Amino acid sequence: MKAPPLRLGVNIDHVATVRNARGGPYPDPIRAAHLAVFAGADGITAHLREDRRHIRDLDMERLKRQLFVPLNFEMAATSEMVGLALALRPHASCLVPEKREERTTEGGLDIIGGHSHLQPAIKELCDAGIRVSLFVEPDIQVMEAAKDLRAPVVELHTGTYCDAVADGDKARETHELERLKTAAAHGARLGLEIHAGHGLNFETARIVAAIPQITELNIGHFLIGEGIFLGLDEAVKAMRLAMDEGRAQASS
Ligand SMILES: CC(=O)[C@@H](O)[C@H](O)COP(=O)(O)O
């Protein structure tokens, strides 16, 4: 059976990283969002961190006002961020773990251990018509916990897999890819919508795109980096091609 279409969400966080390096308005993350959409992005992801190290509140407001594709508001499940999301009403919200001292997201939400604090946030956002996804580890028990939390979507953390590929550790790469495949299949059987992201590049996105249950990839850092060399539009087009090549291998 033909696998469903695979959407590309472009994360523009690190355009804001470059902008904030000088404290002025240039380069504008919203201009990057428009470029990415014109080049084939199906949606835009932006992570409003509590420390505002890159994306700022005004960026989210401008994205909401100007985008004509879905906006995915990445956020920690704090009362501050839930309040901002309820006021902004993005298409989607992806709940991610956050530590001020981290350089980037280090893993998925701990929803097996302590997830009671997530329940209210998930309910409030869902009740407001916002599509909630949980950024989680690719584990079967985690899929079960996400179902129990009544989150309609999970985004599988692909960072460990991407690290294994970057390290040239074939055994770890095989193991982590198997984790992603198993979790995606199990989550889909539970009725969850399956997304994936973190650390993906052309090579790993092509491989992950072949997992038929995954319907969206969210990709940022690598694409913004490639945009420096190729131009963001060409980088997005190349990523779209890599995803399509991988998807052609998928069979559910
Ligand atoms: C959850 C995830 O992997 C990314 O979407 C997140 O935005 C990474 O955080 P930084 O963009 O701050 O690196």
Ligand SMILES: NCC(=O)COP(=O)(O)O
């Ligand atoms: N949720 C993953 C995302 O939005 C982008 O992650 P990365 O490609 O910047 O690592």
